[in-house]
Amino acid sequence: MNTPAFTLAGNVASAWSCLDFGAPELRAYAAPVITxxxxxxVALLSLVALLFLGLAAAMSAAFDLGSAYTYTYSLLCLLALHVYLSSAKVEQLRALYLLATLLLVVCGSSLVLLAQRSGQLHAMLLLSVAVLIMLVPVVPWGLREAAATTGAIYLMFTVSTWLGRYRFAALDLWVLQCLMLVAAVISLALVARALQLRKHDLALRFHLEQAQRELTELANRDHLTGAWNRRHIERDFEHALARHRALGADSWFALFDIDRFKAINDNHGHGCGDAVLRAVQAAFAHLDGEAEYLARLxxxxxxxxxxxAGTPARIEAALAKVADGTLLAGFASDIAPGxxxxxxxxxVRLPAQGLLFDAAYKAADELLYAAKHAGGNAIRSSTEGGNA
Structure with a gap:
């Protein structure tokens, strides 16, 4: 039932925590962005607080509100500066929330003590309380943390002024209550709305990036076998060699084709030929697809x-699985006997400084045709990209 109360409850639940995204993969994507x-x-909050507290200290001195006002606001300026500098070094989300809460609550506590000492709710104090609560939405936290911080400020002022209510004018107390309640409602509404928009934006970005990755992979995959295609290996070739060097391992590049593939298609049908291609891909399915992989050109x-170093032996073992027909039987039920x-x-074993794709292709292609001219069913290799 989609009633206004039900919708409101759903919106509050959605905005309660900034990291509550439901799907774990979306949460993992959003967490560093939110941090x-x-x-x-937090940096913006501390800068705005520093600006306001500095102006308040200057006004207190200019209008001779008393040394307590000037001294208190000056010390709070130093706290705001400290929070600003600390925010750049903090990595954890909860620690950032604590920094923001510390700044707001300490400012609120100082204003409480200032009110108790002066015995009056000066206009500067009332303005400071309103600004303090209105600063809450500057930090992109969840409704839970914002409500806790706002509630702490509200309770602090309410309890302290109630205990010393005989020292303050009744109208000032009511003005303070109205200011805090109105500012709190506006601030929490802004926090909830901003978080909903932020979550929607993050979810949209996540799904767009995911769709882009999927489309990119589809464009770089061979539709028949699922292996990478030529576009991918050409673009990724130098990056893959860099990954090999980082692992301290030799890089190997190979070209191969299936002997008498046209005869297989002509004598046994194209379905059988497709099964052979899929069997070849299956033989190399153990490759991780990042540092090493098969590509259909x-x-x-x-x-x-x-x-x-064991690459040649691994290649021979994989191709043996294709030749013995065990993998082939998994892709076609009507394979001809024998x-x-x-x-x-x-x-080709590539040199330590690597080769461009075209150079590696040319070297491997020469070795491939040497193997074919020798009758096929052979591996010709070179250790440094030269001749066999």
Whole structure:
């Protein structure tokens, strides 16, 4: 039932915590963003407080409100400056909330003591209380933290003025109550509204970035086998080599194609040919897809980018799974008996300074054709990107 009360309760529940996003992946995405925004909010809060407290100290001195006013506001200026400097070094979200709460509550406590000492609720004090509460929405926190901070300020002033009510004029007490209540309601409403908008914006950004990643991956994947395509390996080639160097491992690049692939298609059908291509991809499914991976360049031509001294042996073991037909049977139920696809492969160990994709491709391609001209079903390798 979508009644106004139900809608209001839902809005309050949504704004209660700034990190309550439901989906764990959305929460993980939003947490660092909210922390950065909170750090900027605490810094802005302390700067605004510093400006106001500095003006209040100057007005107290100019209008001769007493040394207590000038001294109190000056000390609070130092506190605001300290909070501003500390906010740049704090990493945890709760610690940032504590900094903001500390500034507001200490300011409120100081104003309480100032009122008790002077025995009157001066206009400067009333203005300070209103500004203090209206500063709460500057920090992008949840409604829970904002309500706790605002409630602490409100209770502090209410209890202290009630205990010393005979020292203050009744009208001043009522003016103080009205100021605090109105300022608190406005501040909490602004906090709740800002948090709803912030959550909506973060969720929208998360889903847009997720959709962009998915579209990018689709554009870089071969639709038949699910392997990466040529576009991806060309763009990622140098980054992958850098990852290998960071691991302190040799980089290997290979080109291979399936021997007599056209005959497989002609004699056993294109469905069988597709099954062979999928079997090749399955043979290298153990690669992590980041530092090393298989890419289908087109037709029956594949590229491999791998690292480590054991790369040649790993390649031979993977291709053996294709040749023995065990993987092939998982992709087609009508495989002709005795069909054992083999490959011709050119393998290059890249030099320490690496090679551009075109140079590595050319070196591996020469080795691939040397393997094919020798009759196929062979691996030709070079240790430094030269000739076999």
């Amino acid at each position: 950065r925004e909170t750090r900027r909010g 087109g037709g029956d031509e594949f590229a491999l980018l791998m690292y480590g 069909l054992a696809p083999t490959v011709s492969l050119g393998l």
